[in-house]
Amino acid sequence: MAQAGSPNLVAIGFFFVFVAVTLAITWWAARRTQTAEHFYAAGRSVTGFQNGLALAGDYMSAASFLGIAGLVALSGFDGLIYSIGFLVGWPIVMFLIAEPLRNLGRYTFADVVAYRLRAAPVRIAAAFGTLAVVSFYLIAQMVGAGNLIRLLFGLSYEMAVVIVGLVMLAYVLFGGMLATTWVQIVKAVLLLSGAFMLAMLVLWRHHMNPLALFQAAAARYGEGVLGPGQLVSNPLDAISLGLALMFGTAGLPHILMRFYTVPDARTARTSVSYATAFIGFFYLLTFILGFGAMEIVGRDAILKIDKGGNMAAPLLAQAVGGTGFLGFIAAVAFATILAVVAGLTLSGAAALSHDLWVHVVRKGSAPEAEQLRVARGATVLLALLSIVLGIAFKGQNVAYMVGLAFAIAASANFPALVLACFWRPFSTRGAQASMIVGTLSALTLIALSPTVQIQILGRTSAPFPLANPGLITIPLSFAVGIVVSLLTPDPAADAAFPGLQERLHLGGD
């Protein structure tokens, strides 16, 4: 990519078309967004297929597209370990989370945890966990956006961060969940078709035979690239990361919120099936994109543009499809970031307005107009916060922050959700303790981990040996929830359990 850092006209053209189309969708959605139910849940009118695509759109961030393709290009098989880890959380969402969530809640996952518990303590703890997950995820996306757009479009980093923040604000503020859902759908279709076309162009050179491509990559960089390398050297580290990826998916607030957009539990189930099919297909494509970039572009050329390998997929697009195709793929990557950031902001705004304002400050009774006003205020606040965080973290190594967001989601949100739905003795104090200990222990252990201590602060050793805290913090959060519940029995919660079970299976309407 000789012209990296200089404006690519095709990329800018495609990007403007994407923004124009999505803003038109937002204008259409804005006229239909008149109540809190529309703002948070798109009027519960989304179909299973649409929600499946939107879930895939929310989940497949630029980190998975650019990051994993780069990781495979640079380290071969080891990169695939991530592709696989990001998929295995979806069956867990299906078996334990999707249907109870749809039947028990309205707008946030805290609705489900608080269903038979006292609202204020539970919702404060849940909002704390949600905002921690959303903030770290947002930082990773905004910093990624700034770097990517600087490389692909030649804009300054700050300008890129501000543009992403403002366009995303327009989607969420005016169009609410309906616009956000359609932005995710458009983005998912673009990303899936872009990755598919790119993979086909690569395979075209190898008689449509992926094995011939892998063989050619191995011939260029040694047989070792097809087998495990150094990424997983410490088994405990690997298991810890695996646990966070597997159970983190089932605790990501922007993913959980999508289950409220469908009319019933059966549609929620259908949407997970479609999402898992699309996401699995996408990650299988990353095998081809990664090895394709390795074989066709070459490692040196990838490293020369970006040491993290993030430009492997765009470089591959240029090599097999020319500048026009590079422009298309670059615009797809930009659209991907915009859509993920919009989903995150909406879920953060729901925690602030629905959980904290409506249920804690106003004790559950706020007029419709006020709910909508507060939700929009929270959206503006979060959009500004994301711009500020993006600029504050400029130049920082933030790759670990997505892993951190997954670890907090798995430790703070997932245990409380499962215990609230399936374990009768779960008490208000138990839920509160589980969510707060989950969030704080994940934050503390990451701060003490080798990633932060050695790679970022430059120290020689780290007090905590694992890069990801999941192995400790997920069991800890379950244990704290169980022990505290047994010590502080909650008769009201116990008495409400049969009602919860009935509604969990039969639904409320």
Next chain:
Amino acid sequence: MSEDRKSILKTLSAAQWRLALRLTLAMMAVYFGFILLVAYDKPLLATRVLPGLSLGMLLGSLVIVTAWVLIWIYVRWANGHYDTTVASLREKR
């Protein structure tokens, strides 16, 4: 709620939990089995199954396929027996 409905709901709820738990454990076993192989037996996973295809890549793809199959098993049960029972319970409400 009548005693009859209560017991049907209880049975259904227990069956749902049992299946969900089994499928979750199956997914965990397959995924962590794969991760442990990556950690403990790198030479085995580097073995070629076909030219250009290592055992590790084959097993990795099969983990993704396993996720699809487990979801398919759950959906088949839930769309059939589970939804029928739920519909009959809702009618009696």
